[in-house]
Amino acid sequence: MGSKNTSIIQVKNLTKTYPGGTEAVRGITFSVKDGEFYGFLGPNGAGKTTTINMLVNLVKKTSGSVIIDGLKLEDNLDEIYKRVGFAMQEVGLDEVATAREMMQLHGRLYHMSKTDIDTQVAKLLKLVELEKVADKFTSTYSGGMRRRFDLALSLIHKPKILFLDEPTQGLDPHARQLIWAHLRQLNKEGMTIFLTTHFMDEAQELCDRIEIMDKGKIVTEGSPEELMKKHNAKNMEEVFLKTTGSNLGNEEVNANAPDPFTRSRQRG
Amino acid sequence: MDTFFSDWYYLSIRNIKLIWRPLMALLPPFFMPIFFFAVNSLSLSALAKVPGFPDVSYKDFIAPVAMFTAIFFSAGNAGIELVQDIQSGYFKKLIIMPINRLAIVLAKLTEVAVQALGQGLVMLILLLLWGVHFKTGFLGILTIFAILVIFAMAWSCISMIFALRTQNARLVQSMFILVFPLLYLTTSQAPKSLLPHTFGVITSYNPVTYIIEGIRTLTINGWGGPDVGYAFLAAGGMFVVFVIITMLSFRKALK
Secondary structure, three states: OOOOOOEEEEEEEEEEEOOOOOEEEEEEEEEEEOOOEEEEEOOOOOOHHHHHHHHOOOOOOOEEEEEEOOEEHHHOHHHHHHHEEEEOOOOOOOOOOEHHHHHHHHHHHOOOOHHHHHHHHHHHHHHOOOHHHOOOEHHHOOHHHHHHHHHHHHOOOOOOEEEEEOOOOOOOHHHHHHHHHHHHHHHHOOOEEEEEEOOHHHHHHHOOEEEEEEOOEEEEEEOHHHHHHHOOOOOHHHHHHHHOOOOHHHHHHHOOOOOOOOOOOOOO | OHHHHHHHHHHHHHHHHHHOOOHHHHOHHHHHHHHHHHHHHHHOHHHHHOOOOOOOOHHHHHHHHHHHHHHHHHHOHHHHHHHHHHHHOHHHHHHOOOOOHHHHHHHHHHHHHHHHHHHHHHHHHHHHHOOOOOOOHHHHHHHHHHHHHHHHHHHHHHHHHHHHHHOOHHHHHHHHHHHHHHHHOOOOOOOHHHOOHHHHHHHHOOHHHHHHHHHHHHHHHOOOOOHHHHHHHHHHHHHHHHHHHHHHHHHHHHO
């Protein structure tokens, strides 16, 4: 169980400037407490995905410092990777492997014992309700099943911190509710969750604390209740609309930034 | 170090499964070499009677080309699989695990080596059934396999370099066209002494020529002469150079 008094993620003056001069992230500072459900919101092109990718070194930061669970990011990557799980925007599954095979492989790559792996695989497949299809190729899964499996996969090594980049994107309301229930359960068990999302209801429903980012900067921060009060809003959507502008222009600029592995458009 | 070997092992197992998943993917690499071998050995068999041609059947003469081609056509798949992993986001998952990056590349090469051995074995059986005779026997066949596996890994590195540099499946797939000049600007169809002078000069600059000549020597001549050594030098040289470039491309992609 985490202690909500200590910071498990500390970010100071973090910046990312892509070659060509696009400033995706402009000197942001924030911290996430141990065991907290932390929401990181913002319109398209705000810099959310760049930030979350920098927190796991998938995108190299230009400047600033990142400390994860007391460890400086650039000096302790392998140790940090043992402590974090990451369910990314693109659900990168091995299409010609079964869910069980993938989980077993990942357990091995995290250097877990066979007993530990077997226990975790059974527990997680049950958690995401995929036991019956565990031995089918992941290419046969629906979008919701893929998301749920990706979540389970990111938990195989029992991480202390879970990074989620828009985990319910493209899911129907039933599938979203199911993912929310899993996330609530994980957080209740003490896991720190760092969530980026476009869905204000999702953030309001799940997060203890929320930061809203716009054009590479943090524009407001607090619990959902505090933010609604502070911005005189009825819900988080209203807070969002009041604190952020249209980011279409910014999105266009960020879209030119190279993603190191997919060369896909930068999102978030 | 312990974890390095275990990472390599488990990633290799994962990659090796890609060879037969889907099962149908096993067939295409055999089609072209069998087709060319059958057509050439039947239609060009008279070439063996031309003065200056070695004292063997044309079938035995081009058998090494069939084995080589089976491996040549499939070794490039490593790059395509890598692009698929990159584009699906699976590669990112590997990158944010506490695993040795070198193990990722070595596991790919292990897959290629296993595939080359498997395909080489199938081609060997087909050629033996067709009546091809290997003069150096079992040891010679083992040596042929060693040369082929080293070359397959080198060629797969080229496809992985393409994959890491372009991250585009179509571009990596288009690398296929390189197979034809590399295969036909050699002594694959006729001995160098029967080729026009200019063509002969071109073949001497193509490393694939030395690999085919080495395998051919083991098939029809025996152990004597430097050809086997040259084949190892050509395949080994390509392997060392392209593994280094692959690792550099990998590091660049990570940056």
